[in-house]
Amino acid sequence: MAYEMHFGAVLARSSEFVDGTINTVLLSGQGIVCGLAIGLAVALLRDHGPRWVKGLARAYVELIRNTPLLVQVFLFFFGLPYIGVQLTADTSAIIAISFNLGAYSAEIFRAGFGAIPKSQIEAGLGLGLTRLQVIRHVVxxxxxxxxxxxxxxxxxxxxxxxxVVCAISANELTLAASKVESLTFRSLETFLIAGAIYVVLTFVFRLAYWLIGLWLFRRKDAAAFRMTEAVAVRRERVQA
Structure with missing residues (x-):
């Protein structure tokens, strides 16, 4: 007998999908912001830090990139209480996502730094820029x-x-879908809707990244132009 899909019971609990979607955006957003900050810091330390700091940064990257995110989530949620640190499921999820993204984004940042010719860095230092200004504007x-x-x-x-953080009952979309499925017993319909929401979220986030890229790089290009003019003026004063 062919399976007949009925979305009525599932859609009747649409508020739970909405809450789950909002929680996913908030949880992912916090993890992304913290993860990018960690990744940038680790990348700079691996390239410009002391030798022992470079070793620690490399160990962190290798450890995170060679273990599954789910294991990292479990370690933060179930492991930290053994040393007296009690975290909620949502906080553990954000920390795990942040450290996971930090390791992967660090390698992406380093790949970008490696694409910058050393001659440009030397030129920036030679023109009188501080090392911090060179790292910021030239690298x-x-x-x-x-x-x-x-x-x-x-x-x-x-x-x-x-x-995956639904495994520790962190509030997000997959956990909300699991609760709806357990109440309605409509597994296929429930996760079809959840999958569709993830697709929409993906396109929304990609659109946001595109808009951010347009704004960011136009602004950065203008700032770089102003920096170039300032350096040229400084060089003319030095030569004079």
Whole structure:
């Protein structure tokens, strides 16, 4: 007998899907912001830090990239209480996602930094820029423009990968769908709707990344032009 799909009972609990979607956006958003900050810091430390710091950063990247996200979620949620740190499921999920994304984004950032010729860095230092200004304007900004497609692709994977945190009952879309399925017994219909929501979220996030890229790089290009003019003026004063 052919299976007949009925979405009525599932759609009657649409408020739970809405709450789950909002929680997924909030959870993923916090993880993405923290993860990018961690990744940028680790990438800079691996390239410009002392030798022992480089070793620690490399160990962190290798450890995270060679273990599954689900295992990392379990370690934060079930492991930290053994050392007296009690975290909620949502907090554990955000921390795990942040550290996971931090390791992957660090390697993406480093790939971008490696694409910047050393001659440009030396030229920036030679023109009187401080090391911090060189890192900011000569290294990070051009590198970010190069790696932006790969970086946003990783952010999309982070959004979708956040579904695994339902294993510790963190409030997000997959957990909401599981609750709806257990109440309605309509598994196929429930997860078809959840899958459709994830597809919509993915396209919304990709549109947001595209708009951010347009705004960011136009702004950065203008800032770089102003920096170039300032350096030229400084060089003329020195020569005079």
């Amino acid at each position: 990070i900004v051009p590198a970010l423009k190069v790696i932006y497609p790969a970086l946003t692709g990783q952010l999309t994977l982070t959004l979708l990968g956040s579904s």
